[in-house]
Amino acid sequence: MLVDRYGLPLTTSVPEARDAYVTGIDHILAATFGASDAFAASVEADPGFALGFVGLARARMYDTDIPGAQRAMATARACATQLTEREAAHLAVFELLFQGRNSEARRAVQDHVADYPRDVLVAQICTNIFGLIGMSGEPGRESLQLAFTTQLIEALGEDWWIMSVHGQALCEVGQLDEAMSMMERSLALNNVNANASHFKAHTLYEQGAGEVGRAYLADWIANYDERSVLHGHLSWHRALWALEQEDEAELWKIYSSSIAPAASHSLPVNVLTDAAALLYRAEIAGLNVAPELWSDLSAYASRYFPNPGMSFADIHSALAHAMAGDGERLAVLAETQSGFAGDLVRPVARAWGAIARQDWTVALHDLTPVMADHARLGGSRAQRDLLELTYLNLLLKSGHADEAHRAILSRRPIFSHAAPVAGFG
Numbered sequence: 059m060l061v062d063r064y065g066l067p068l069t070t071s072v073p074e075a076r077d078a079y080v081t082g083i084d085h086i087l088a089a090t091f092g093a094s095d096a097f098a099a100s101v102e103a104d105p106g107f108a109l110g111f112v113g114l115a116r117a118r119m120y121d122t123d124i125p126g127a128q129r130a131m132a133t134a135r136a137c138a139t140q141l142t143e144r145e146a147a148h149l150a151v152f153e154l155l156f157q158g159r160n161s162e163a164r165r166a167v168q169d170h171v172a173d174y175p176r177d178v179l180v181a182q183i184c185t186n187i188f189g190l191i192g193m194s195g196e197p198g199r200e201s202l203q204l205a206f207t208t209q210l211i212e213a214l215g216e217d218w219w220i221m222s223v224h225g226q227a228l229c230e231v232g233q234l235d236e237a238m239s240m241m242e243r244s245l246a247l248n249n250v251n252a253n254a255s256h257f258k259a260h261t262l263y264e265q266g267a268g269e270v271g272r273a274y275l276a277d278w279i280a281n282y283d284e285r286s287v288l289h290g291h292l293s294w295h296r297a298l299w300a301l302e303q304e305d306e307a308e309l310w311k312i313y314s315s316s317i318a319p320a321a322s323h324s325l326p327v328n329v330l331t332d333a334a335a336l337l338y339r340a341e342i343a344g345l346n347v348a349p350e351l352w353s354d355l356s357a358y359a360s361r362y363f364p365n366p367g368m369s370f371a372d373i374h375s376a377l378a379h380a381m382a383g384d385g386e387r388l389a390v391l392a393e394t395q396s397g398f399a400g401d402l403v404r405p406v407a408r409a410w411g412a413i414a415r416q417d418w419t420v421a422l423h424d425l426t427p428v429m430a431d432h433a434r435l436g437g438s439r440a441q442r443d444l445l446e447l448t449y450l451n452l453l454l455k456s457g458h459a460d461e462a463h464r465a466i467l468s469r470r471p472i473f474s475h476a477a478p479v480a481g482f483g
């Protein structure tokens with residue numbers, strides 16, 4: 059029996075199918091372009107290879123080709139006749155994921171990983187910022203994420219992928235030295251892994267090392283295919299540093315070439331959240347944002363997130379609708395009962411509405427209680443700095459300058475000397 063790169067047996071006897079399968083998994087683990095083609099080559103070499111079709115479905119999910127993913131899963135089911143116990147359980151986990159049964163899928167991943175920690179395509183479902191733990195809406199989810207990756211790294215050891223996602227989890231709970239060490243070791247083993255360069259950039263951001271981070275990412279991204287899943291988001295990180303370093307020309311150049319809905323190849327959740335956060339962070343830094351950028355983004359949000367449910371996306375849709383003046387769509391989000399953190403989406407959406415009316419006092423009233431635990435909304439700390447900087451701006455606009463300084467010092471000390479907010483001195 060052939061085995062994958064982690065030594066797990068595969069029900070295929072065709073070496074070309076195995077080799078292409080391994081390549082496909084590596085593309086998913088490294089967030090590099092080419093996973094769909096690799097899995098397609100795998101199942102072309104062995105049309106009876108069930109796990110090859112599961113991999114193809116996962117890759118198509120990243121391509122946002124949901125009908126294609128469903129077709130691949132149907133074929134996987136049809137040829138799943140003589141699978142090992144591990145392969146059958148692997149397929150069952152992806153069935154739950156593709157049916158949108160996220161709580162059950164998360165439990166199934168955790169059970170599966172307890173038995174097969176080296177089954178990385180399954181483990182990966184619960185590792186990233188937008189994974190099933192990250193988007194659970196649970197209090198303490200960042201610690202749960204770290205517990206999950208700790209369990210995996212104990213089993214996998216010096217593996218470039220697990221080190222990169224364990225480093226993410228360490229970074230997000232504030233263990234920055236450990237995170238950086240993990241990223242450097244991961245990148246030394248595989249420098250093309252975007253999950254490692256991404257969180258090396260996050261760690262530099264959390265350390266307040268913006269100039270180092272900006273230079274690092276500019277260099278790293280030069281060899282990263284722009285069709286890759288993290289290209290738009292890494293561009294967002296670069297643009298944020300350009301904003302902080304008052305390089306407005308570069309900010310807009312990156313926005314229009316790599317972040318804006320018309321340009322980005324990213325997943326819709328990244329396109330929406332990165333674009334909305336960047337535009338608003340530019341506004342509160344004192345830049346002029348062209349109104350059509352907001353209306354384009356509001357239209358994009360309506361198309362890709364027509365119904366509330368994914369709370370992290372929902373707060374960004376609400377921002378785009380508010381700034382574009384679409385009160386009707388904003389009202390839907392301000393009243394939503396859906397989503398893993400819908401209770402937080404409602405006040406954030408109301409706050410954006412008040413901000414669009416320049417009613418700073420009402421906005422501050424709505425946003426303040428959200429600040430107690432906005433991690434439940436999902437996203438990284440750097441992404442949720444949208445809320446931190448908005449809160450700071452509202453305190454300033456409402457005439458509470460002393461409180462603004464105390465708040466940023468206690469909540470986000472990296473911004474205490476130089477927050478990119480107009481009027482914060």
Ligand SMILES: [Fe+2]
Binds near residue numbers: 256295
């Ligand atoms: Fe990021």
